[in-house]
Amino acid sequence: MLIGLPKEIKNHEYRVGLTPLSVRELVRHGHKVMVEKNAGSGIGSSDADYTTAGASIIDGPKEIFAKADMIVKVKEPQAAERAMLRDGQILYTYLHLAPDPEQTKDLVKSGAICIAYETVTNARGGLPLLAPMSQVAGRMSVQSGAHCLEKAQGGRGMLLGGVPGVAPAKVVILGGGVVGTNAAAIALGMGADVTIIERSTDRMEELTARFGLSLKTLYSTQSVIEDECATADLVIGGVLIPGAAAPKLITKAMLKDWKPGSVFVDVAIDQGGCAETSHATTHAEPTYVVDGVIHYCVANMPGGVARTSTFALNNATLPFAVAIADKGWKKALADDAHLRNGLNVASGKVTYKAVAQDLGYDYVPAEKLTA
Template structure:
């Protein structure tokens, strides 16, 4: 198969979809890898590392799209890429369709095959291609939150762990999944007073067993949320419903109950956000303030640490990319339930129900393309 790796052109996105090591694994199995010139430079991988691994360099993004049977990316295609995508071309990347209707409609129009990292799902319900970036984003959420609690940046002027004779910051984490767990570990390590809210008792029992003493758990409901936001210093949104929009657990009216300088970090912003007042921001202009509450809602947080993120992502995606390259998308999805769950759009039809529901679009079961 011919695999194309375009340079990411989303604002301040320095990751790349494949490391030189990943390219070498594909090439030694007989596949051809084309990578756009300087696509890996932001992650610390110059062009010569790819050519030494057997990949070929192309100067423009249009040439990469034109020649490739499978496009591997990190972030969803943006508007400048829509017309480059061909009918029957396989796109393997993060899409987060349910949060952005124009992207969904553009991919339907292209009649391409869209296989979304974020909905590849194991038989146990895990999301193996979302996990590595969720781990990065969760740890960064605490890191960024601690930074923005500083007074010159708009926060309350609180040190996360305090010092002897002072109280530590109160960190409230909505969701005890991968993002929430990683955020809690970081906040705990900084000696903050941490509470994770979740709706699953088994998950909270597990977290209570593995977390240090300065991390507590509490049932996630409106009553508890409204009570806790009154004294929280840093609130991290870490809610995920696979392939669907995140619910608004913090609504606009709740901001009036927060103290000035409270910091909100919404990691769920890729899927619409779990904080109603959050809207996607960029690394270039990451924050805004509403009602004296600071919002950090960068939609590609792991893009700020591209070396770590690119290696972590390739570690997870490469086994699936090899299956797709060796078998083609249809046979690979027939043989592997996890890849079948990743299919969102095929030949102008939505085949993932949560995406269809988000925009009231016609839904076609994926089995139409996989059976027989």
């Protein structure tokens, strides 16, 4: 199979879909890889590194999209990239379609086979290709939130961990999944007062077993969310419904009760955000203020630590990329129900139920297309 690796063009996105090590593995399996010039520069991988791994270097994206059987990316294809997709071409990347009707429309129109990292599953019920970036984003959310709390950034002028004789900042985390767990680990390590709001009692027990009594857990109700956020200095949104739009747990009306200069980091922004006031921002302009509350809603947070993120992502995505290339998409998905769950759009059909429901498309089960 001929595999294409374009350079990411989303604002301040420095990650890349394949490392030179991943390219070498695909070449070892008998495949050819085309890499756009300077695609790996953001992670410190040169064109020479890719040619040594067996790839050919291409000056621009047009030839890659025109010739490749499979396109491997990190972020959802931008409008210019979607226009280059063609019928039957495989697209393997993050998509986050539920809050993005324009992208979904373009992918349906293209006829491409679109496999989304974020809905591939595993035997434990997890999302193994989303997990590495959720780990990164969870850790970055505290780092970014702590920076936003500084007075020069418009925040309350608080040190997250406080100092002897001065109380630490209160951090409230919505959701105790991968994002929430990693956010809690960093916030506790920095000495903050940390509370996770979670719906699963089993998960709360696991969190308490992991972090001990230094972490507070509360069962999620609307009243609890309202009360805890109103007294927080930093709120982190880490809720997820796989493939679907994130639930709006924070209303605009709630913000009037929050502390002036408090910070809200919405890690759920890729799926539309978990606040009514959330809209996607970039690393170039990461924040905005609503009712005195600083909103940090960067839609590609892990792109800020591109090298760490790319290698972590490739560890998870490469085995599936190899399977798709070795077997072709139909057999690879027919053989692996977990990979099949990643199919969101194919041959003009929406094949992921939550996306179809959220955006008003007819749902066609992936099994019908892979039989």
